[in-house]
Amino acid sequence: MNTIPWYRSSVFTVGLTAAVVQMVGMLDATFIEALVSGKPGALAQLGGFALTALVVGLRSIAAAQPLTLTQNKADLVNAAAVPTLTERQGGFVRPLLLAWLLAGAVISLPAVLQGCTQLGLQQPQTFNQRYAYALGQVTAIRQVATSALNAKQISIADAEYTLKVTDQSRQLLDAANSLADAGDIASAEGRVALVTGILTQLQNYLNSRRPQ
Amino acid sequence: MSRPNVDLALTVVLALITKAGEVSAEIAQARAENRDLSGEQLTALGVTDDMQRDLLVDAIARAKAALQD
Numbered sequence: 164m165n166t167i168p169w170y171r172s173s174v175f176t177v178g179l180t181a182a183v184v185q186m187v188g189m190l191d192a193t194f195i196e197a198l199v200s201g202k203p204g205a206l207a208q209l210g211g212f213a214l215t216a217l218v219v220g221l222r223s224i225a226a227a228q229p230l231t232l233t234q235n236k237a238d239l240v241n242a243a244a245v246p247t248l249t250e251r252q253g254g255f256v257r258p259l260l261l262a263w264l265l266a267g268a269v270i271s272l273p274a275v276l277q278g279c280t281q282l283g284l285q286q287p288q289t290f291n292q293r294y295a296y297a298l299g300q301v302t303a304i305r306q307v308a309t310s311a312l313n314a315k316q317i318s319i320a321d322a323e324y325t326l327k328v329t330d331q332s333r334q335l336l337d338a339a340n341s342l343a344d345a346g347d348i349a350s351a352e353g354r355v356a357l358v359t360g361i362l363t364q365l366q367n368y369l370n371s372r373r374p375q
Numbered sequence: 376m377s378r379p380n381v382d383l384a385l386t387v388v389l390a391l392i393t394k395a396g397e398v399s400a401e402i403a404q405a406r407a408e409n410r411d412l413s414g415e416q417l418t419a420l421g422v423t424d425d426m427q428r429d430l431l432v433d434a435i436a437r438a439k440a441a442l443q444d
Contacts, residue, residue: 287402289411289412291411291412291417292402292411292412294417295398295401295402295412295416295417295420296395296398298398298417298420298421298424299394299395299397299398299420300391300394300395301424302394302420302423302424302427303387303390303391303393303394303395304387304390304391305424305427305428305430305431306390306394306427306430307386307387307390308431308434309427309430309431309434310386310390311383311386312431312434312435312438313434313438316382316383317383319435319438319439319442322431322434322435322438323435325431326428326431326432326435329428330428333424333428337421340417366387366391369383369387370383370384370387372383
């Protein structure tokens with residue numbers, strides 16, 4: 164049985180990224196003051212991260228049960244196990260970590276937003292700023308689709324679908340900008356919100372596509 | 376979610392964060408100067424999107440041509 168190094172596990176990578184963003188969100192003056200003064204909330208938060216890091220770390224380096232396993236297909240067939248799996252995450256660790264990521268994402272949303280602000284990702288407040296963000300989303304999704312198509316991660320049909328939806332989104336945004344110029348901010352905001360929803364769905368669609 | 380899907384999802388998220396960071400820098404600069412984003416800045420974002428759209432169209436055309444070879 165071959166073992167993929169623990170640091171190459173997708174689940175571990177996502178968890179580590181989330182933890183870094185959360186830590187950035189925590190490390191402000193208020194939190195440090197609360198920590199130094201020994202407030203229970205701050206200590207509990209730090210303890211939670213320490214415990215998580217300990218569990219993930221110990222679980223990852225445990226040689227007996229590595230995070231990610233690669234099992235030879237022929238071995239699986241010979242052992243009359245599931246014949247189609249060539250690569251899988253080990254045992255209960257995968258669902259456990261995925262549940263942890265999901266719960267962590269929900270619980271830590273305020274800290275993540277705070278972390279984004281400290282990293283320079285400011286929240287849009289005016290129509291122009293929300294319009295700019297939505298336009299940036301359109302561009303980013305086109306960029307991802309281009310890269311994914313070149314890497315053969317998505318099909319030509321998926322790329323054409325992405326082009327079509329992003330074109331429609333861009334038309335809606337141009338219309339919203341015209342409405343804002345004409346003074347109808349409420350309608351313009353509605354169209355920007357609509358585009359944001361469409362782009363989120365498109366994002367989910369792209370994420371769900373299997374490679375060719 | 377399979378590993379390739381995780382990779383693709385991470386790519387999307389990273390691209391969105393990067394793009395949000397670029398736009399956010401514009402917003403931060405405008406706020407520092409106590410003004411909203413200008414029409415010129417919004418137009419520049421539109422031009423960038425047009426260029427990215429051209430790249431996607433080219434990629435689709437190349438992929439189709441490769442299928443026919």
